[in-house]
Amino acid sequence: MSQSYQNLSPGDKTVPHPLSHCRHPTEVSTLVRYSVFSLLKNSFSGHKNWAPAWREPQPKKEYDVIIVGGGGHGLATAYYLAKEHGITNVAVLEKGWLGSGNIGRNTTIIRSNYLLVGNNPFYEWSLKLWEGLEQDFNFNAMVSQRGVLNLYHSDPQRDAYARRGNAMRLDGVDSELLDREAVREMAPFLSFDNARFPIMGGLLQRRGGTVRHDGVAWGYARGADLRGVDIIQNCEVTGIRIENGKVQGVETNKGYIGCKKLGLAAAGNTGEVAAMAGMKLPIESHVLQAFVSEGIKPYLDTVITYGVGHFYVSQSDKGGLVFGGDLDGYNSYARRGNMPTVEHVIEAGVAMIPGIARIRVLRSWGGIMDMSMDGSPIIDKTHVDGLYLNCGWCYGGFKATPASGWCFAHTIAKNEAHALNAPYRLDRFRRGYMIDEKGVGATPNLH
Numbered sequence: 001m002s003q004s005y006q007n008l009s010p011g012d013k014t015v016p017h018p019l020s021h022c023r024h025p026t027e028v029s030t031l032v033r034y035s036v037f038s039l040l041k042n043s044f045s046g047h048k049n050w051a052p053a054w055r056e057p058q059p060k061k062e063y064d065v066i067i068v069g070g071g072g073h074g075l076a077t078a079y080y081l082a083k084e085h086g087i088t089n090v091a092v093l094e095k096g097w098l099g100s101g102n103i104g105r106n107t108t109i110i111r112s113n114y115l116l117v118g119n120n121p122f123y124e125w126s127l128k129l130w131e132g133l134e135q136d137f138n139f140n141a142m143v144s145q146r147g148v149l150n151l152y153h154s155d156p157q158r159d160a161y162a163r164r165g166n167a168m169r170l171d172g173v174d175s176e177l178l179d180r181e182a183v184r185e186m187a188p189f190l191s192f193d194n195a196r197f198p199i200m201g202g203l204l205q206r207r208g209g210t211v212r213h214d215g216v217a218w219g220y221a222r223g224a225d226l227r228g229v230d231i232i233q234n235c236e237v238t239g240i241r242i243e244n245g246k247v248q249g250v251e252t253n254k255g256y257i258g259c260k261k262l263g264l265a266a267a268g269n270t271g272e273v274a275a276m277a278g279m280k281l282p283i284e285s286h287v288l289q290a291f292v293s294e295g296i297k298p299y300l301d302t303v304i305t306y307g308v309g310h311f312y313v314s315q316s317d318k319g320g321l322v323f324g325g326d327l328d329g330y331n332s333y334a335r336r337g338n339m340p341t342v343e344h345v346i347e348a349g350v351a352m353i354p355g356i357a358r359i360r361v362l363r364s365w366g367g368i369m370d371m372s373m374d375g376s377p378i379i380d381k382t383h384v385d386g387l388y389l390n391c392g393w394c395y396g397g398f399k400a401t402p403a404s405g406w407c408f409a410h411t412i413a414k415n416e417a418h419a420l421n422a423p424y425r426l427d428r429f430r431r432g433y434m435i436d437e438k439g440v441g442a443t444p445n446l447h
Contacts, residue, residue, distance in 0.1 A: 076405020268368025
């Protein structure tokens with residue numbers, strides 16, 4: 001299983017013209033390939049003649065597949081259903097506007113520096129998809145492989161990072177264990193001589209980095225739309241219709257919509273949506289805050305995480321420092337956080353980089369994390385015929401977007417898991433096959 005991703009290639013399939021798969025070609029967006037030539041052509045009209053990136057269709061009476069959730073995972077699933085499996089009679093239902101959930105409320109980090117067998121191949125495949133994503137769906141998602149550096153502060157922590165790095169290398173994933181001087185050369189502004197937590201080195205994955213989160217949502221939406229997928233915004237699911245153990249469709253604020261298969265990818269609201277099908281899932285919903293500072297001159301050219309406090313930071317192209325930390329620690333569906341967590345996160349940041357103490361924080365935002373019992377996701381079919389589940393992403397949802405959509409599309413199309421998401425079965429909690437990357441047990445808020 002650990003080698004199952006190595007023979008895959010994100011660009012190995014030739015995609016026919018999007019209109020060739022569509023049941024209603026006249027309703028599909030005109031195919032416009034973004035390039036320097038189209039940019040130059042539209043510049044003569046003051047950029048007033050660009051076609052919309054996707055349509056605003058009305059829902060049909062029935063679809064082959066409905067995906068609940070118009071975030072990164074839902075849009076990616078629809079995209080790969082059309083691209084990889086030729087299933088284009090698909091609708092993505094989003095209760096708000098496209099990308100209004102966690103896909104636009106994160107710190108944009110991508111990486112595959114995982115230890116466990118179940119996680120390492122999956123996230124490495126996701127990183128491989130990230131590396132070819134912009135060429136794949138012809139949209140600038142601003143993929144920046146600037147590197148991810150995890151700091152360590154003690155001998156036991158160094159040994160743990162060495163173990164993780166060795167596990168990564170055994171799976172063909174790049175990793176480098178740096179000593180103190182190598183880290184100082186990369187980031188001389190860190191607090192190396194902190195009395196309590198001196199920086200002794202770090203684990204570096206150079207292929208990690210950041211991606212523009214909005215660009216991911218827009219790119220997948222455009223790619224799915226061009227292949228015939230209906231993206232229906234402001235369409236809230238209010239009920240799931242099941243007869244004789246089989247999904248029939250969904251009730252929405254726009255009326256009933258029938259389907260043969262239904263995929264749930266509603267992130268922090270998955271528990272509520274699954275309850276409509278009579279399911280109680282092993283997940284909890286928690287608030288996770290992210291922050292951005294005022295713009296400063298180029299200062300930080302990589303992603304750095306603190307080894308003794310949960311703090312991670314990068315610098316955006318606009319100059320702002322983008323950073324985050326721990327969950328707020330209580331169950332909530334509200335997209336806002338509390339002040340003690342703000343203080344905690346900023347304290348950790350200043351301890352790691354004292355020089356940022358005088359920089360002003362401009363704004364913060366909150367995403368709703370669906371925290372699973374072991375900190376790893378769930379991608380599986382359920383006991384209800386035609387009902388599929390994608391949830392439990394904890395902190396790792398954004399970086400997993402391409403592989404999550406790719407594997408969920410395979411599971412829906414083939415009615416069976418791919419080797420990459422087979423470890424993420426729903427019944428692993430009952431069977432005792434936990435994938436506990438942090439080793440903190442069945443305590444969702446600690447993951």
